[in-house]
Amino acid sequence: MDEPRLSRRRLLTAGAAIGAVPVATAAAAAALGGRDVPFTEGQANAPVAIEDTKGWTWFTEAEAAFVTAAVGRLIPADDLGPGAVEAGVPTFIDRQLAGPYGRGERWYMQGPWGPGTPTQGWQTRLTPAGMYRAAIRSADAVVARAGKAATFAKLAAADQDAFLKTLESGEATLDGVDAKAFFAQLLQNTLEGFWSDPIYGGNRDMVGWKLIGFPGARYDHSEFVARHGEKYPLPPVGLRGRIEWTRS
Amino acid sequence: MARKLPPVDALLVGFGWTGAIMAKELADAGLNVLALERGAWADTSRQFATTFAQDELRYYWRHDLFQAAAHDTQTVRNDASQVALPMRKLGSYLPGTNVGGAGVHWNGQTWRFLPSDFVARSHNLERYGAAALPESMSIQDWGITYDELEPHYDKFERVCGISGKAGNLRGQIQAGGNPFEGPRQSEYPNPPMAMSYPPTLFAEAARGLGLHPFPQPSANMSRPYVNPYGVRLQACTYCGFCEKFACGNYSKASAQTTILPVLMNKPNFRLRTECEVMKVNLDSSGKRAVSVTYVDAAGEEFEQPAEMIVLCSYILNNVRLMLLSGIGAPYDPQTGQGVVGKNYAYQITSSVNLFFDDKILNPFIGAGAHGMLVDEWNGDNFDHAGLGFIGGGFLGVVQTGARPIESHAVPEGTPKWGGAFKKAIAANYLKTMSIATHGAVMSHRGNFLDLDPTYRDVYGRPLLRMTFDFTDNEHRMSDYLTDRAADIARAMKPRELAINRRKGSWDVVPYQTTHNTGGAIMGSDPGTSAVNKYLQSWDVSNLFVMGASAFPQNPGYNPTGTVAALAYHSAAAITQRYLKAPGALA
Numbered sequence: 001m002d003e004p005r006l007s008r009r010r011l012l013t014a015g016a017a018i019g020a021v022p023v024a025t026a027a028a029a030a031a032l033g034g035r036d037v038p039f040t041e042g043q044a045n046a047p048v049a050i051e052d053t054k055g056w057t058w059f060t061e062a063e064a065a066f067v068t069a070a071v072g073r074l075i076p077a078d079d080l081g082p083g084a085v086e087a088g089v090p091t092f093i094d095r096q097l098a099g100p101y102g103r104g105e106r107w108y109m110q111g112p113w114g115p116g117t118p119t120q121g122w123q124t125r126l127t128p129a130g131m132y133r134a135a136i137r138s139a140d141a142v143v144a145r146a147g148k149a150a151t152f153a154k155l156a157a158a159d160q161d162a163f164l165k166t167l168e169s170g171e172a173t174l175d176g177v178d179a180k181a182f183f184a185q186l187l188q189n190t191l192e193g194f195w196s197d198p199i200y201g202g203n204r205d206m207v208g209w210k211l212i213g214f215p216g217a218r219y220d221h222s223e224f225v226a227r228h229g230e231k232y233p234l235p236p237v238g239l240r241g242r243i244e245w246t247r248s
Numbered sequence: 249m250a251r252k253l254p255p256v257d258a259l260l261v262g263f264g265w266t267g268a269i270m271a272k273e274l275a276d277a278g279l280n281v282l283a284l285e286r287g288a289w290a291d292t293s294r295q296f297a298t299t300f301a302q303d304e305l306r307y308y309w310r311h312d313l314f315q316a317a318a319h320d321t322q323t324v325r326n327d328a329s330q331v332a333l334p335m336r337k338l339g340s341y342l343p344g345t346n347v348g349g350a351g352v353h354w355n356g357q358t359w360r361f362l363p364s365d366f367v368a369r370s371h372n373l374e375r376y377g378a379a380a381l382p383e384s385m386s387i388q389d390w391g392i393t394y395d396e397l398e399p400h401y402d403k404f405e406r407v408c409g410i411s412g413k414a415g416n417l418r419g420q421i422q423a424g425g426n427p428f429e430g431p432r433q434s435e436y437p438n439p440p441m442a443m444s445y446p447p448t449l450f451a452e453a454a455r456g457l458g459l460h461p462f463p464q465p466s467a468n469m470s471r472p473y474v475n476p477y478g479v480r481l482q483a484c485t486y487c488g489f490c491e492k493f494a495c496g497n498y499s500k501a502s503a504q505t506t507i508l509p510v511l512m513n514k515p516n517f518r519l520r521t522e523c524e525v526m527k528v529n530l531d532s533s534g535k536r537a538v539s540v541t542y543v544d545a546a547g548e549e550f551e552q553p554a555e556m557i558v559l560c561s562y563i564l565n566n567v568r569l570m571l572l573s574g575i576g577a578p579y580d581p582q583t584g585q586g587v588v589g590k591n592y593a594y595q596i597t598s599s600v601n602l603f604f605d606d607k608i609l610n611p612f613i614g615a616g617a618h619g620m621l622v623d624e625w626n627g628d629n630f631d632h633a634g635l636g637f638i639g640g641g642f643l644g645v646v647q648t649g650a651r652p653i654e655s656h657a658v659p660e661g662t663p664k665w666g667g668a669f670k671k672a673i674a675a676n677y678l679k680t681m682s683i684a685t686h687g688a689v690m691s692h693r694g695n696f697l698d699l700d701p702t703y704r705d706v707y708g709r710p711l712l713r714m715t716f717d718f719t720d721n722e723h724r725m726s727d728y729l730t731d732r733a734a735d736i737a738r739a740m741k742p743r744e745l746a747i748n749r750r751k752g753s754w755d756v757v758p759y760q761t762t763h764n765t766g767g768a769i770m771g772s773d774p775g776t777s778a779v780n781k782y783l784q785s786w787d788v789s790n791l792f793v794m795g796a797s798a799f800p801q802n803p804g805y806n807p808t809g810t811v812a813a814l815a816y817h818s819a820a821a822i823t824q825r826y827l828k829a830p831g832a833l834a
Contacts, residue, residue, distance in 0.1 A: 032289060032512065032519040045295050047306055074665040080674050101310060108317040108336045112702065116333040119755040120324055123333055161666065168664075187665055195652040196305035211670070212677035214612055214652050217302035219497070220485035221613040228445040232610050239300050 047239065049199035050095045053088060058098040058129055062151065066136045067093055067186075069153040073160050074190045082207040084190050092193030092202030093132075102129035124178065128185060135182040138174040139167070198238045205243050209236040250541050250551040256282040259540060259554035261525045261569065262561030264349020265808065266794035266815045268503035268511060269404075270558050272477075273819035275517040277827065282552070283517075283560075284542055286524035287346030291504055292496060295346075301496035302489040304651040313353045313494055314338055315345040315562075322564060323700040326717040326753045328581060334703050334711060340755065341594075341762040342492065343562045347521065348503045350562060350762055351808070355491040355616030355648065356467030356500050358410050359805035360401045360813070362627040363394035363430040368690075368801060371628060372638050380638060384693045385721065386584070386591055388800040391772035391834075392781040392817070394430045400816035401809060402433055405465075408501035409473035409481055412436035412465035426462040428623045441470045441484065444613045446681035447620035450645040453739040459622045464646060465809075466617035467501035477510045488649020490616035500616060520544070526707060528557055528573040530788065537575075537791045543707065556790045556822075556830075563797035567697050567767035568712040576768070576778045576787050581696050581715070587778040587786075589698045591691035591766040592714065593802040596641075596722045597684065598730040598750045601657045602742035604679045611650035611681060619646030625732055626804045627688070637724040641687030641804030643733045650677070657682065660746045683737055685729040686761070688804035692719050697767045717753050726750050763807050768797035770814075772834070780834035782821040783814060789832045792818055 056064050068090045077083035084090075096102055104127035116123045126134060140151045143163060149155045152163060166172035167183040174182065193202030195209065197217060203209065209216050216236035224232060235242060258274045260267045263285035275281045290296075296313075306312050315338070323332035344350030364371045367389045372380060381387070414435045415425025440463035443451075451461035468484040475481070484490075484499040498505050511517055522545035529539045529551070539553040559566045570576055570588050579590035621644030623629060632638055657680050658672040700713040718726075730749050737745050771777025774786035783798055785791040794815050796807045821833050 032521060043294060044297055044299070047300050047303060075670055076667050078667055078670065080670060083670070104318075104337075106311055106316040106318050106337070108321045108334045110334070110703065114331065114333055117326070117330065117753075119326055119753050119757070120333045120335075121339055121756040122336050164665075190665075191653050191656070192305055192309060195656075196309075197303055200305055208652070211674050212652060212656075214650075214677070217489075218612075219298050219302065219487055221487060222442070222483070222485050224610065225442045225444050225486045225613050228448060229608050230610075231608055232612075239303065 050201035053091050053201050056094050059094045063136045065153040071190045087194050087207050088202045088204040089193035093189045095201050097129040103127050135177040206236045250549040252551045255553035256280050258556045260558045260560045263347050265351040267560035268507040269815045272507050272511050275514045277823040281517045283519045284523040285521045289521050290346040296494035296496050298496035304653050308492045315343040320705045323703050323711050323713045324756050332713045335756050339757045340760045351502045352494045353492050357617040357806040358465045358467050358809045361803045361810050364628045365803040366390040386691045386693050397813045400813040403816050404812040406437050407475050407506050408467045409438050410436050410465050411438040411441050411470035413440050426623050427460050428629045438470045441618050444647050445609050446647050447645040451620040453736050454622050461620045461622050464617050464619040464621050468615040469499045479509050484615050486613050486615050488612045488614040491648040537788050558792045560794045563764050563795045566797045571699050579696050589696045589767050591769050592695050592697045593689040593691050593765045595761045595763045596687040596726045596750050597760050598726050599748045600683045600733045600737045601746040602681050602737050603744050605743045608678050609681050614647040614649035620644050637721045639688035641729050643685040683733040685733050687726050689802045691801040765796040765799035765802040768793045769800045770798040782833045783818040784833050
């Protein structure tokens with residue numbers, strides 16, 4: 001086997017060298033340790049909240065109409081309470097698509113591109129925002145060709161449901177977009193907008209959380225962990241606190 | 249041209265759990281230690297403070313703590329006849345990035361493997377005969393025993409403050425613990441966590457069936473704890489944002505909450521963040537690592553010489569670095585020769601959902617490793633004769649916190665959207681729970697890792713290619729576990745249940761588990777393993793490879809406890825023997 005090449009003594013010597021010789025390089029400047037851990041008070045990496053919920057940042061008016069109509073069917077308002085539209089889900093999706101998520105910034109987007117097998121997952125070249133754009137344009141054209149209404153948003157609710165089912169099953173064919181993949185993304189984003197923290201523009205007044213009894217961003221359940229079978233008594237809170245503390 | 253830096257004694261590539269463990273042990277031995285981490289600095293107060301840690305969208309669905317596929321991913325396929333395509337967005341597994349690695353967003357489920365797990369090949373051959381192991385099943389013994397690892401398991405459990413109940417203290421079976429575990433020298437440092445309703449209901453039913461439910465060993469603190477380094481952790485608050493999240497409350501053991509507070513103050517330890525290692529450079533003999541080449545955040549290339557190099561990255565990156573650096577013979581699935589990339593394995597999971605009418609379960613109360621489990625069907629704890637498979641897994645209720653975007657189970661037959669869905673989730677959310685099974689995956693000749701011929705990372709290096717599928721052994725075993733879970737579920741008398749088996753080929757889309765293993769496996773024979781029992785490369789004796797890449801196959805438990813125990817075992821061999829006489833340890 002190998003000759004022994006280093007002794008403990010040599011190791012310590014080598015260590016002393018780097019300690020003694022200042023190395024003025026970018027690398028040395030970036031080195032952490034020995035009380036120079038990069039802590040700056042007040043520099044928390046806090047979430048970026050949506051402050052202005054008016055209007056559209058990414059959607060065109062036609063796209064906004066489609067998404068508003070669609071999410072209203074995915075989670076409708078009914079006698080149980082508000083649905084996705086009332087919860088602000090269209091605004092949530094718009095702001096998400098306008099940001100890093102919509103641009104697919106974290107996704108591997110290099111080619112070559114191929115369809116693959118279903119078990120190989122997402123293989124489209126479209127970013128999430130690009131997929132909405134292409135799918136909605138094509139979906140509205142499909143609806144118009146069928147002749148019941150000029151756009152999806154103008155269909156009667158039952159016809160909207162029927163059309164959404166053709167997207168869900170893949171029965172509908174859209175130009176350049178897999179209908180099933182688009183529907184899956186729309187449904188996922190709708191659930192995200194209904195149940196994520198209100199700072200992102202959806203789940204307005206925490207209606208999504210109140211519907212199911214989820215208490216939100218609570219920090220401490222230790223008082224309740226062993227109280228089996230009791231109804232949880234506290235109202236939901238978000239990262240900015242309770243509804244009545246933050247409502248403008 | 250890479251700028252050459254002054255040498256260090258020990259260079260660590262990657263700075264998660266094993267990087268922190270190694271750095272502490274080697275720095276304590278007096279070495280000058282440098283760690284290179286490709287991600288950024290991360291600490292509790294800045295990146296995941298309690299004021300904003302409970303954010304399902306940001307941390308889970310937008311992957312704030314996970315590796316960006318844009319930077320580095322794997323290509324995947326189910327068998328070698330297919331063209332591998334890149335995992336363009338994360339799904340089935342969620343590798344970490346930044347300081348602390350995946351140990352920041354882990355659950356904290358901290359197990360020891362069974363004594364028989366370490367001798368899986370010889371044990372199964374002896375008990376069931378050669379016919380029980382298909383020709384294509386390439387399982388091996390580990391070259392290390394449970395008894396050798398026991399003190400190192402114990403050390404990690406003390407550093408972390410694991411909450412639990414011993415089931416076997418020095419050979420004496422203990423009531424309330426896992427009676428199947430190997431003998432422990434000492435009780436867990438903290439008592440079990442308080443139990444919420446769903447795990448309690450499971451345990452009652454399991455006990456009624458004559459089983460032995462026990463609290464899951466947990467790196468979530470059941471009470472305030474001071475570890476052997478004097479670092480303080482706080483009692484878990486059961487907030488339910490733990491699995492896939494970072495803890496803002498210093499209640500989950502991670503490198504940040506157990507080791508870094510003392511390590512970062514040591515004058516002979518340095519960490520460089522946002523420095524990505526391109527390759528390990530060997531000398532002309534190819535038997536000695538002399539340096540690594542890395543690129544910093546500004547894009548400048550450096551050569552960092554070192555007397556000793558330890559790969560501490562996630563398994564997929566460790567294996568890729570070995571392949572990119574020409575360390576060890578790459579595995580060839582045609583001939584079965586070669587070792588690097590061999591015996592890639594995973595885990596197989598399934599579940600049973602229970603829907604009650606009469607029980608408010610408050611499923612949002614939880615923690616990453618907060619559950620009651622049974623181990624009757626793990627490893628070789630049961631007779632496999634006639635079952636058509638080997639291996640097993642644990643099953644039970646781990647109440648990690650039902651965050652609604654992820655957890656919105658509705659009864660079978662309910663539409664996925666519309667008024668009926670809304671009505672069903674409103675009626676069921678508080679009254680639903682799930683029994684999960686967590687099963688082993690044996691190694692098979694056709695499951696392996698190599699370099700992709702087509703796809704590249706941001707530096708132009710080949711991506712790692714993963715060729716993997718579940719085999720009959722895994723499906724039979726998982727179905728068997730699922731049936732057992734359903735038996736217990738029925739004994740709990742829910743209104744209805746839904747059985748979710750793992751069917752068909754491995755699918756990269758739905759999240760399953762971040763328990764990827766193998767590719768640089770350990771063993772006692774350089775012809776069939778990449779590293780020895782000290783995780784030292786057989787080919788390059790001043791290179792050590794930490795992590796679950798060393799597992800010859802994947803037992804039915806979460807890997808971190810064993811990953812850490814192997815790191816401590818390796819560190820002990822390095823500091824006690826290697827430094828006195830550098831060279832091959834085995």
